Amino acid sequence: MVIRTDGAGVDFSDIRTEFGLPADFARPVLVEAEQAVSGGAAGDREDATALPMVTIDPPGSKDLDQAVAIEQTSTGFVVHYAIADLGAFVLPGGALDDEVRKRGQTLYLPDGNVPLHPTVLSEGAASLLPDQVRPAVLWTIDCDSAGEPTSARVRRALIRSVAQLDYESVQASVDAGNPHPAIAALPAFGRLRREHAVQRGAVELQLPEQEVEPDGDGWKLVVRARTEVDAWNAEISLLTGMTAARMMLDAGVGVLRTLPDPDNGAVEWLRRSAKSLGIDWPRETKGAQLLAGLDPSRPESLALFMDATRLLRGAGYTVFDGGAPELTTHAGVAASYAHVTAPLRRLVDRFGTEICLAASAGTEIPDWVRQALPALPGLMEGSDTLANKVERACLDQVEAWVLTDRVGQEFDAMVLRAENGNADVFLTDPPVIAKCAGENFTEGERVRVRLTQADSVRRKVAFDKV
Template sequence: MPHHGIAPNVSEESYQLAEAFAALRTELELPGAYPSEALQEAEAAVSAHALPDRDLREVPFITIDPASSTDLDQALFIERAGEGYKVLYAISDVPSFVAPGGALDAETRQRGQTFYAPDGRIPLHPEVISENAGSLLAEQDCAAFVWDFDLDAAAEVSAASVRRATVRSRAKLSYKGAQAEIDAGTASPVLQLLKEVGLKRVELERRRGGASLNMPEQEIVPLPDGGGFRIVAAPSLPVEDWNAQISLMTGMAAAQLMLDGKVGILRTMPEPDDRSLLHFKRQTAALGKPWDGRISYGEYLRTLDATDPKQLAILHAAGMLFRGAGYTPFDGTVPENVVQSAIGAPYAHTTAPLRRLIDRFVLVICEALSTGGSIPSWVRDALPSLPAIMAASDQLAGKMERMALDTVEAALVVNHIGEEFDAIVISGSKPPNGNGNGNGNGPFGVVQITEPAVTARCDGEMESGTKVRVKLVKADIAAREIRFALL
């Protein structure tokens, strides 16, 4: 049987991983290579592409992304303006490469977004666009939608507009590199102001009741020798949050533009229902850090420390409060429920058009509304169909990420069956009769071990937020299954 993308002289686990990843792509029917007609259309679009007449190449934009990223959607510039700030945020002009109704347009609607599989990215757009002509690479002249923000001294938006322009990024920064410069006091004025504005935007988020789950992110990272993968779990850097605040600000401005214009599509999420909030309150009390509801749950979540076992369990439990997100299109009549509750304001996806389909449409709508132009019929006609496209794509991406993570976790521990580990109970469970036998039909919970970073089912009766000793009883790469037993 052929092995997929694995270097010679590597472990059997790596071969099993390769086979499991290939099976995952087949099982989920993930998109394959770009169809030739769509690829030819993309190449022709790049060859014939014309840059906008408006020239902002003198603005020293920078990009801040993971070090390995080459599909760069956003470039940033900030300067002081009196007591406030001027923020220019350039977003890749993907619509200028995609002809409505063509083969490329059809293929992007099939995909919905870029899929980040552990054995290779599956791009929304062909690489000739997503990693070359359409990417805001340093020292490259690029077409972009440039958002122009005036902020007051508190970093509140006082004016916002968006127009197409030609831009040129000066530097491609990584999150780690940018954070290191900021911490060392050697950062450029733009990075220093990003911190200043970002912190003020975080405070504004707190005041409006916005919430975010500051969970340590688990990332599947290939080993340098091609011999396998590891899972890195680490909290995000402060600069990632500050940078995200600029994106959130842009999404909120886009939403307001569309609401004022009575046409567009919003990213919406309802408030948690009373039953979920009551259950969460009981969980926080049981875990020793009670939330009584006198402060917003978003403000409460900011107080949690993911390095504390009980508080990590609370963060996992809080996931049930972030449910029901979807897309709400409208044209002529503004919908009643327009708020994205985790953000605490109306919001739209608009800053990642290389990697997410819906942003292409939002950008075109916002630019037309901002400049007084007409919204193309192909955009208005697509609005009703976009929620279903994105829902299916989001569901597929989420399923792929969970299955890929399960696969890698199984590979990390497959040679440790029978060994014991210290673990933290993420969620505990008791059977109705209170007496299981631990053979898979009795009580079980979910535990997390730290080295290697693995989260899995554990048979036995346990309490959330406690430290326990467990034994690995099963690890199957092909089945993507791990099971521990409580000692």
Template sequence: MVNTRIVVAPAIDFGAVRAEFALDDRHPAASIAEARKATDRFAAEREDRTDLPLVTIDPTGSMDLDQALHLERTVDGGFVLHYAIADVYAVVEPGGAVDAESHRRGQTYYLPDGSVPLHPRELAEGSASLLPGEPRPAALWRMELDAAAEPVSVTVRRARVRSVARLDYAGVQADADAGTLHPSIAALPEFGRLRQAAARARGAIELRLPEQDVVADGAGWTLRIEPRTAADDWNSQVSLLTGMCAATMMIDAKVGLLRTLPPADPEAVATLRHTAAALNVPWPAEVPVGSFLAGLDANLPTTLVLMSEAPALLRGASYGLLDGSLPELLVHGAIGAPYAHVTAPLRRLSDRYATEVCLAVGAGAPVPQQIRDELAAMPDIMSASDSIAGKISRTCIDLTEATVLAPRVGDRFDATVIKGANGRRDAQVFVPSETVIAPCSGGPGDGTQVRVILDVADPVTRKVQFAYSPGTVPSQA
């Protein structure tokens, strides 16, 4: 999207961020000891599906592997998707030390210098992770899909599985470009494109703002735009489809936990249309907001402006508890359908119990009362941990931005205004050469290409501030 010049920051103590949020990488000794002795409580009833050549697709270096897939075409032009999810409930003793600590944490927190795991690493990156070549307990989803990649039959049961390869997004993309995809995912690009088309038809809304990431570079740290390949999008459609199928099962049974988001507010859509008109970006009246955003040219500064305003469409994310009755809101507005989290139980607590609901419903059995009781606590636990995760991410980025830029106060930079100033706030600018999004005093208008001066870069307060002087123009270099 942008041609980013990487700047190496000095050493940064992210331990200060851990202290600020009371994070501890290590689990209590009792949790670690319990994790080392963990066994599969459901081993006797598992179907042996180690014959399936499943593969995992994760960021490079990941060890907490929740999901593995196998996708094949059928003779009638459809697909059969097998999706194995680590069976964490089977190896965590209810009421035990690991269980108690994971309830306190809620989810895995990610910082640039390492994660703060939901479960002891002995489980999350060891005996419960779907590492290649290792038999593992899993909840195995099987989905028969038609030629449009829409589900016609869905089952989920406990199984023993074995991944045959650990792949990463960049490698999958390179293989797709070269026509050498692993046989287990040779159909993934077509599947992904069909599911993306279905998402647009549902009115799904995908935001494509620059995603800042802090990464190690030698002895220091860098800021960069998080690379996203088509392979990321294809793979995400597998998880999205599974979550949608899980939500349907839960709604039919009136038991479970949905991830909900109200549909886009009409006033927010109207505001976005007004902005598009002011920027001279065509938006035909008959085109839904999701399709409009999906069709924008990522290389244009006007797209940055529109994407920066689009989050106003997606406010009010929550969790919907189903326990014998249905909540008023069943859909996830950004997905355009009901949706549930079930695909990341190593990293997200609620998935452990949501998966148990699906296993029971899929088997035609009642959902155990213990699971229903655990689900009742999940909205509060997950909402609190989601809030902490967001704050941790923003704090790490703010700290890195301020540290990277501290020696350059007074320097000038080319920038794009993504939000103009008003009476309550400064403008927001994106400085692509430094991969920074920060406030800017002065009054440049939305989408304007401007030259700004770095006024403040303070690692202590983690504040970055630019200033705009009317009449300055971007460099032509």
């Protein structure tokens, strides 16, 4: 835990100021959002409130984008996936629409979020909160017994979530053999989808995931273990995103999340890295299969995961209207993919959803959607860059706070990446990832390091190899 003693308190206001993060919404934006709430969700909607659905999110979440129910049938599975319907509340060309285009996405800081939409929407009328009738975009995806989709439709509906669950409690209920009935089929379906992902060549890197948590009057760093439920739930979102991409490509208009395939040189470089780490990589084994089979608790596995991040650089947003673009796939997903499942927190999803609704219904795509498409890649890439910088700054700040009084102390660490006489090392206690100076580093080795700097003003920590 870290507690500041200079009277300034422990918060992230300096980071908010540095990056110019807005403290609130302008009055016209708030008024428009409140009017949208009072006006209700217009238009014809299917009544799907009898369908028992649940949400799965981190504890305490209020901006709930997705609710799910999975049926196992005699021929396979039926996935019902309800997504918050921001199109029901955001007036195209209005003050709210203008503001969310500027923001791009919700920014998450340990002491509070900078939301994409006013909380009257994101944590209220548009959020799929339990025991509330909510407007939603309802996907129904029929899959065969192998978990492969055979048909899909999407339409506007009214839904009611019957429970707000979190990952750990769902994992515990699965382990105990008594999951919620709405997701009793999730383990079977999730495992099938994970198998398909590996077979396709989808890349999943099981790197340590640092998180900042409140701890009394201060903050602490933790590493949250990824559960099977995390992976299965992600597969539902990925399935929906891949289905959305297929709809867009068939319609000849859309916005895809894309990533070029790594070139052969990059893959061969990773093979050499695996060999140096003592990891056997048979020529007939795909990289995705190798990575999926590694034990993430082993240092050589973490080092290879870190090296494999180089294969996943260059992601972007590809807009097309009038035919398929040259690049249609995302190398990390190993399929065509589009963002449509998090519209409360991400701008592009609202536009992608409207395209899929029109494509599924066989109607014209709204003009305001088509007109917005060219600007979306720039808006999203700018907000992605800002979100990454803010997240890294918050982690750097807490790392410096946690280590302020420990300069000169030695720690056990693991070498994640070694390059040019320096290394990225991972300390397990406290869970810190930082630069370390020294010579003769070997990726995957365990080393002893000494803390040489913990500057909470510059948010910088540094180590030397002992």
